[in-house]
Amino acid sequence: MxxxxxxxxxxxxxxxxxxxxxxxxxxxxxxxxxxxxxxxxxxxxxxxxxxxxxxxxxxxxxxxxxxxxxxxxxxxxNWETEIDQHRFGRERTDEEVFGVGDVILARSSDAAVRDQGQDGGFVSTLLIYALEHDLIDAALVSGLEGDGTTWRAEPRVASTREEVLETAKSRYTYSANLLAYPQAVERGAERIALVGTGCMVSAPGAMQSRKAGKIARRLSLTVGLLCSKTFDDSLFEEYFEAQYGIARRDIAKINIKGLFQIWTHDGSYHEVPLKGAHAFTREGCTHCPDFAAEHADISAGGIGAYSDWTLVIVRTDIGRELVAALQNEGLIETRPGDDDPGAVALLHKLARLSRKRWPETAVPGPRRLPVSSS
CATH class of the missing domain: 3.30.70.20 (Alpha-Beta Plaits)
Known part of the structure; x- marks a missing residue:
């Protein structure tokens, strides 16, 4: 500062x-x-x-x-350099375009968790393990308003296995999960995990590097979600329903694999082009340079060829210890990241594209790219 x-x-x-x-x-x-x-x-x-x-x-x-x-x-x-130095003891190099870390593929060993989770249930398994082994007291996550039929995401606190699984699966409208922090503290939580996109999971590093008091200490684990953008809520009425006849109340699950994959409660499956949704991009995403949630302990996302596996980037000692514990207890299955070269290539591509969003008029660090890709 x-x-x-x-x-x-x-x-x-x-x-x-x-x-x-x-x-x-x-x-x-x-x-x-x-x-x-x-x-x-x-x-x-x-x-x-x-x-x-x-x-x-x-x-x-x-x-x-x-x-x-x-x-x-x-x-x-100078947020990026400050957080890099705090989290990793150094700035990331220009070649580390998706940040510091090692890439693996992972999924839950529990078929029920895989079914309730997203892309293999890795994040759900990690949170359940951390809660049940007294590593964290609560996690800040997102859920859906009311009975879920609105598909409006809202911040939630998960402190049990049931609450983790209730809030599993992805949402593609924004939820500022940090807003659930006061509720977690009211429940008595002192060791709190934050699950969120890159913009959110950089916050604990900023707070810790700048000595922001109790909140910096309490946010003790960060799980980042790979994210290129989220969408305005009008996406549902003005795109899914107006152009494809899919009402939000009928949607059971959404995923993105180069397009929207939408499952409805009647058992139907729909594919909707992603290109048409760009007009509904949330304003706060337009300049975000961080696709890969680079300041998390562990980053995760379903960008690979295998729909039931999660691409995982293990970034810190805390992250490595957690993944090793999950492996040792047989709670997850893992594969080398190189088993899905397309996913690794897409990780590099989307990380580069996101970095190019950062305005030239702002602090220049987040625009750094390898010479070969600039």
């Missing part, structure tokens, strides 16, 4: 209103004065300052020296 004390005013102008804000909500949950809130109105997914102790652009607590919001933000100024 610079010698100045950057606060909400700088965050508002440099991130929130500049196009860099991903809507991760780290600033909101880190604020010790409860003057920041969060809106999803009209697809905004952004923090805002309440009309108390300041206004939209100014914070009286910031003027008195509070810098917690900028310490928490994983898109503020």
């Amino acid at each position: 610079a010698l100045e004390k950057p606060q909400w005013t700088e965050l508002f102008h440099e991130v929130v209103t500049s196009g860099l804000c991903t809507g991760c909500a780290a600033c909101v949950v880190a604020c010790p004065h409860d003057v920041l809130d969060y809106t999803t109105a009209e697809g905004a997914y952004k923090p805002f300052h309440l009309d108390v102790d300041g206004d939209a652009e100014n914070c009286t607590h910031g003027e008195k020296g509070c810098t917690m919001c900028t310490r928490a933000c994983p898109r503020f100024r």
